[in-house]
Amino acid sequence: MKPNILVVGDLILDHYIWGNCERISPEAPVQVIDVKKESLKLGGACNVASNLVSLDSNVWICGMAGSDSAGSTLKAELERLGINTDGIFYHTNRPTTQKSRIIAGHQQVVRVDREDKTLISREGEEFICNFTESLILDSNIACIVLSDYEKGVLSVELTQRLITLARSKKIKILVDPKGKNYTKYKGATLLTPNKKEATEATGIVISDTKNLNEALVCLQNLCGLEISLITLSEDGIAFMEKRENQGIATQQQSSKRRKNAKKEIPQAQKIPTIAREVFDVTGAGDTVIASLAYMLALDKPIAQSVYFANAAAAVVVSKLGSATASKQEILAYLKRNNLLDSTLVNAEFLKVFDVQKENFGFNSQISKILKRKMLNPYEDKWIKESEFGLFLESLEQLKQEGFKVIFTNGCFDILHLGHLDYLHKARKLGDLLIVGLNSDASIKRLKGNERPVNCESDRIIQLCALECVDFVVVFETDTPKQLIAKIRPDVLVKGADYVEKEVIGANFSKEVRLIDFVEGKSTTSLIQKIKNLKESKCKQ
Incomplete structure (x- = not known):
């Protein structure tokens, strides 16, 4: 079954100029690039949506673009992938966010950004909220992903309105956060900060298991998360589920808990990374949040969801440039690396791939x-x-x-x-x-x-x-x-x-x-x- 997932966030068009350099300009001490080709790729929230399509999801995207050629190109590429673009708000006085990278050989020489980071207008905010509310009513949305690149779409007010709306409809809402003020994301199901971002948000330097636990607890308390999660690059992904007994306690219970606080700190679960070859980490974070959204939209447990996301990221980092991972590629990767014997791999997990554990569709x-x-x-x-x-x-x-x-x-x-x-x-x-x-x-x-x-x-x-x-x-x-x-x-x-x-x-x-x-x-x-x-x- 294909889950219905909405992605809201900063829409980015990645523009690549490929060429060779054989001389220095006589006008200034800079390289002269002989352009051989140009290419365009989806970035930001668009790359998250692209990853979800690769995972066989029905995807809608919401964000802001300019009424310009880059905006038209972005819309056409999204629709080519089968992504619904009715939720894009077009701003007449604002350019579509575009990052142009000039590559000489295999080396990036310079990046040129065309963007306006001004916060979204009241009109744009109302458009996105109204579209999201209508979509939830009409299309049985199972999960919402907020992809924040700090380009102006996800203001504090819009982010909180979307989270409140999702919670009221009992819809999971996942956030790829940016910046240091994570109270903006209070009430989300989970966030996906990396170790550096989590350190900046919590003020806790993550250097060992103890610091990691403390940071996860801090994030959970700071944002009221159902699941506290930190991506750890080559060390995998750590997460901590909300304890059921974290509700209102009596004064006597609270006093007792304070005395035993040291004993009560929950321990993080960590799924190790399973990447064997790393060529390019571009877009790996987008793949992780897309994979988590896909699995959680199917009501899979968080441990299995993280295991799946790790495998998807391993596939993506073995490719060059922003990339996506299909379910077939993920299953093939797990098979090749003898990773199907994990305790997390059961019949329910394998339903994602439309195979059975007994024979995986081929002989014993x-x-x-x-x-x-x-x-x-x-x-x-x-x-x-x-x-x-x-x-x-x-x-x-x-x-x-x-x-x-x-x-x-x-x-x-x-x-x-x-x-x-x-x-x-x-x-x-x-x-x-x-x-x-x-x-x-x-x-x-x-x-x-x-x-x-x-x-x-x-x-x-x-x-x-x-x-x-x-x-x-x-x-x-x-x-x-x-x-x-x-x-x-x-x-x-x-x-x-x-x-x-x-x-x-x-x-x-x-x-x-x-x-x-x-x-x-x-x-x-x-x-x-x-x-x-x-x-x-x-x-x-």
């Missing part, structure tokens, strides 16, 4: 590998002929979700260090390694009747027992061409001895990678060594 072997905390039975990695069709369907779904599939093949007759090194290096090239294994009959045709030394079933078990190997598929043909054509891996791996040679099946993969062998380690040399030892023993 893949499910076990993605969730593993202990060794799986090695038989689960062997894809038998009767399972191969289902396996290919599952594989195709994984590819669509961003998994990088690696394929290699060989006889793997007498498993040795060279094999182990090769397979480990192959597995590091992606998310899932499939090994095509020559059958006994295939090896005899290739290497003679004395081979293989180890029978097919033994070789299957030995490969399946390796952690770096995810699946083993036996093929009867002399080459794995037909198997590769069906699997169509992202990366086809062969040994370095294939330099300047044709790699069979290369046309069915996106990329071919060659891996160096460990010198002096091969099945042939091992067999010869055994023969030499036997001959030496016979001579004795």
Whole structure:
């Protein structure tokens, strides 16, 4: 089900000018940029709305824009994403907020802001309040997000009117705050300040768990929040829910509480960050509040909502520029990083992704590998002929979700260090390694009747027992061409001895990678060594 969510705040258009710099101006000691391209992106509250659309929400946006070309561009881009723009108030004497960034190579040289930070007029305030009230009555709004960038829209009076309206209708209202005076947001469901912003608002320097608890309690008391929350960058997100017994107490109870105040300070819950690669943190805060709004609009618990938001932020910071994260990308990220075995991941959590915990929409072997905390039975990695069709369907779904599939093949007759090194290096090239294994009959045709030394079933078990190997598929043909054509891996791996040679099946993969062998380690040399030892023993 798509939740209906309203975003109110500062509408910003981000303008990027991309170019190269090869000289300094003779007019002044400044760089001369040779412009190659220009691009526009949604910023501020618009980026929050864009994130909500990516999470499959019905979104309305409310704010202020100028009656100018930038305002028209902003409106067109929002509507292109399916965001309802009826709540935008157009001001004839005010420009649309636009930030222009000039980028030379990958370095931002300068930023030019076109904006008017004057507080919204009474006419604009009434327009937004009336629109919000009508929307709540007509569209079953589940959550409101206030995105404050201090550009003049969210005045103290308008912010309080919106919070009062939301509370009267029992609608969750989340705020991305700015500035030091947080009493402006009193009565909100939750705020999403980062550590620096929370320190400025509370006056408490957050350096350890004790300070963090104190800051969360302070924010809760200062703003009357249902949930007190602070984002901690690389340390994740900390939060604290309002205690049910924080209501009116008798004088005797209050006295007793004061005596035991030290014991009564609630402890923060903290969900660690789960980002593996960070390329750009631009817009991560917008993604966090959008993800929290989406989950809370679906009535999910705050702990699960924070876990989801952390995963969404991890997806976004792995991209360049202001970005969004889809539910498919979030689920794929959780799978790739073995994060679906958390106690927070239950059937209700997985309903968000329209999947079931039992099989995640694909076969049980893949499910076990993605969730593993202990060794799986090695038989689960062997894809038998009767399972191969289902396996290919599952594989195709994984590819669509961003998994990088690696394929290699060989006889793997007498498993040795060279094999182990090769397979480990192959597995590091992606998310899932499939090994095509020559059958006994295939090896005899290739290497003679004395081979293989180890029978097919033994070789299957030995490969399946390796952690770096995810699946083993036996093929009867002399080459794995037909198997590769069906699997169509992202990366086809062969040994370095294939330099300047044709790699069979290369046309069915996106990329071919060659891996160096460990010198002096091969099945042939091992067999010869055994023969030499036997001959030496016979001579004795």
